[in-house]
Amino acid sequence: MSNSDKYPILMRLMHWLVGLLILGIISAGWYMTGLEDSVSYKYDIYHWHKSFGMLVLFLLFARLVIRWASRVPPLPDTMPGYQKKLGVLVHWLLYLFMFLVPLSGFMMSNAGGRDVPFFNLTIPGFMEKNPELAGRLHDIHVVIPYVLLGIVVVHILAALKHRYFDKPEHDVLRRML
Template structure:
């Protein structure tokens, strides 16, 4: 097996790290908006949160298209079966959340009759779902819960990458970086 076949492609690495940074920034935006005292600050921060969420959705769809057209390296051979199953499960849940959270936020926003301002560049109109404040509130609650679950899964993902890198010494994090040793 070639050295590069043990790593993700450059495109996959770019998508991974850009989306990872965007998700963490978006989580912090949501936290800052929740703790903002002035309503105008809260609205402004949530506007950026919504726009970044739509951008994450678009990037995720691009990442999935990339993944379907570029081979993914196999998991390291020294993983226990439960570790391989957990890794695959967490990755599937990541994709579900990367698509479901922005869509859920957009639907709830639409149920509130609001458009999404994309950083002042253009506006995405509400989806044609009608207005329903109670449904919007329920979906926003699920959105917040999903966001919390996502953060815990990200922590698990980081811990797993560090374990595989420094304890198992199987390349772990270096499979998603253009440098570092990925053993054969």
């Protein structure tokens, strides 16, 4: 495989960094919400969960700019058209939910009257306190990470299928390694 068949190095680094961040943030979300309020470090985890969530949102915008400015290697000509279309759909769904999950958390905090930290900074809110809206956004923010995780699983399984069960030229995973 030539370097022209691979994604540019910056895109590959962003792919793996954001992927690991997302898995870590979702894991931290499950962990922190399962803790009793009496656990001394519970709200420290909330701080880091929100900070890294905002980082994912910022990195998503950077990633989209890098993708727009970079040459994305085409999928193999011999790959069936429906698989190419499904691959494009899954990628855009990943981008959509990488945006919606942290945005819903940010808006939930805003509507709940809580600050959104970005490590040692505070991101200013843009919404009035609205407990009813905060509750609805909470419900959304609890559910859509599962949707994102499901799309990530489909993405991973498709890459593994192409690597281990398809023709060698369909191995799209090596373009990201």
